[in-house]
Each structure stands twice: as C-alpha cells, then as structure tokens.
C-alpha cells in the first residue's frame with residue numbers, strides 16, 4: 550500500500566492506494582475550485598458525499614447504472630450540466646464509481662473546453678485493478694463498445710480498498726477477472742495465487758500488483774501503438790459476447806473470462822478454467838455465434854478481415870496473432886454451453 554507513480558512525462562500522475570484514502574480526498578486532490586462529482590446511481594451516495602464536502606464548490610451528476618448508459622446521451626447530460634454550472638478550464642471532474650463512471654467522467658473531462666483536470670476514485674474491484682490506470686476513456690456508440698473516446702490521463706487516482714466492501718460478490722469476482730488476465734499473460738507467481746491461494750484475503754496485494762503490471766505496459770506504450778494491446782487479451786471474443794447478449798446479461802469481466810479460454814494453448818487451458826471457477830466466473834455460456842462474429846467484425850482491432858488478437862502459449866507469456874474471423878468462429882464451441 551502506498552503511492553505508485555505513473556511516469557508519462559508531463560502527464561505523469563500518482564496512484565494512491567490506502568485503506569481510508571477516500572476520506573483524504575480533501576488534501577490529496579485540488580478541490581479548491583468547481584468540482585463535478587460523477588457517479589452512477591448504484592454507487593453508495595456516501596462516497597460521493599465525501600468529495601462534495603471537501604470541494605470548495607461541489608456539483609453532482611448521477612446517471613443510471615449500466616453499460617447502456619455509457620452513452621452519448623449521458624455524455625451530453627454531463628457536459629450540459631457543466632456548461633450550465635459555469636465550469637471553466639480551471640475546474641475539474643471527479644469520478645466516484647466503477648469503470649463506467651470513470652470512462653464517462655474521464656471522457657467528459659477530456660473534451661470539455663478541450664480538456665480539463667480529471668481525478669478518479671474507483672470504487673469497484675475492476676476499476677481499482679484496471680480501468681482507473683492508463684487514461685483510456687470512452688463511451689459506446691452505434692452498438693459498438695468504447696467506439697468513441699480519448700486518451701486523457703487523470704491528475705491523480707485515489708484507491709481505497711475499503712470501499713469495495715459494499716460490492717456484491719459477483720461484482721468482486723467480475724473485477725478480479727481483469728487482474729487474473731494480467732497475471733495469466735505476465736506474472737506466473739500472481740497467477741498461482743489465483744490458482745491455489747486465498748484470493749479475497751490478498752485483495753490489497755492483488756490490486757497493487759495489477760497496477761504495477763499495468764504501469765509498466767502503459768509507460769512503454771501510452772497510446773496503444775503496440776505492446777498495450779496485450780491488455781486486450783480475452784477482449785476480442787469477450788466484447789463480441791458482451792455485444793451479442795441483451796444488456797446486463799453478463800458483466801464485462803465475465804465476458805472477458807469466457808473470451809480468454811479459447812485464446813490459450815490446450816496445455817494451460819485447464820489451469821485457467823480452474824482459476825476462473827474458483828472465483829465463480831463463467832467458463833461456458835449459451836450465446837449466438839453469428840451475433841458474436843458480427844460484433845467481432847466491428848472490432849476496433851480489426852484491419853480488413855484480419856483481427857489482431859493476443860494468445861497465451863504458457864502461463865505468464867503472450868504472443869500477438871492476426872486471425873481471420875473464421876479462425877475465431879472455430880474456437881467458439883470451446884465456451885458454448
């Protein structure tokens with residue numbers, strides 16, 4: 550627990566990880582200005598209240614929870630609220646919530662007056678281990694996930710592992726899927742904790758380790774020109790499944806869990822499935838293969854009919870593979886229920 554510095558030149562920032570850090574927002578963040586606190590309506594109010602109380606002039610924006618609301622309509626509401634409340638270039642946005650709140654609020658901050666300060670206080674396991682790090686922001690548009698967005702690094706990230714105590718267990722497991730993804734591709738030791746250790750008892754260590762892994766990747770490839778694509782492991786099929794199902798059927802991390810299984814060698818697949826099952830994450834699901842392939846064909850990672858994917862030949866190692874849609878389709882029965 551402590552401070553992890555993300556070194557990105559003039560866009561460098563600190564990630565503070567500490568139990569109780571939320572309650573230090575007043576001195577950790579520069580809130581001596583207009584502050585827009587953005588959350589969805591599933592985030593306990595008290596978390597946003599802490600930031601509101603610490604702000605010189607706090608404003609609140611709460612939108613309906615769910616991926617369907619990571620939309621241009623919600624973005625419009627946030628930006629319009631800021632215009633009406635007289636926000637200028639020196640004011641800031643603070644996300645208090647999960648990955649959806651962070652992606653939405655970060656994108657609003659990236660384009661309001663061509664970019665204003667953004668702070669992130671992630672309150673789900675997924676956002677603490679993954680989405681709050683690296684400056685990717687986005688909304689869904691035209692039925693395509695994260696199709697419109699920007700790179701906009703936060704000024705600081707405050708991670709308080711205590712706040713995930715109010716999350717339902719399914720959401721905890723959902724977030725751990727992204728940490729497991731990083732372990733499986735990069736860190737065999739961390740993966741063995743998922744395979745055999747006390748995962749929940751080591752949550753703080755898993756958060757910190759995941760951030761350290763993501764830090765290395767983001768620092769080497771801030772704008773996803775190459776290496777950073779490794780973080781998309783499991784996401785080609787995962788996003789395809791997510792887009793093909795009625796909104797909210799499966800969570801993002803659950804879809805990524807399914808998406809990882811076909812993209813590794815047969816020799817390591819049983820270990821991956823065991824680690825996922827220990828967390829209660831899905832390893833099989835019933836889905837429409839045509840709809841999944843249709844969604845994959847719109848994937849941002851596709852060029853012509855080739856799709857850039859990540860494959861894990863052995864635990865802790867990865868390689869990039871360009872695949873055709875038919876090659877991917879042939880793997881889907883591995884996870885079909």
Ligand SMILES: NC(=O)c1ccc[n+]([C@@H]2O[C@H](COP(=O)([O-])OP(=O)(O)OC[C@H]3O[C@@H](n4cnc5c(N)ncnc54)[C@H](O)[C@@H]3O)[C@@H](O)[C@H]2O)c1
Nearest residue numbers: 591592614647648649650672673675676680685712715716
């Ligand atoms: N920017 C990135 O690099 C990146 C990386 C991975 C995922 N993502 C995005 O993150 C999103 C998923 O994030 P998520 O899993 O955090 O989902 P989420 O933001 O929808 O949060 C999940 C649910 O938990 C509720 N919640 C949040 N904090 C809570 C708390 N402390 N106690 C009780 N309930 C709480 C929310 O209201 C919501 O209903 C997806 O849209 C995905 O695309 C972004």
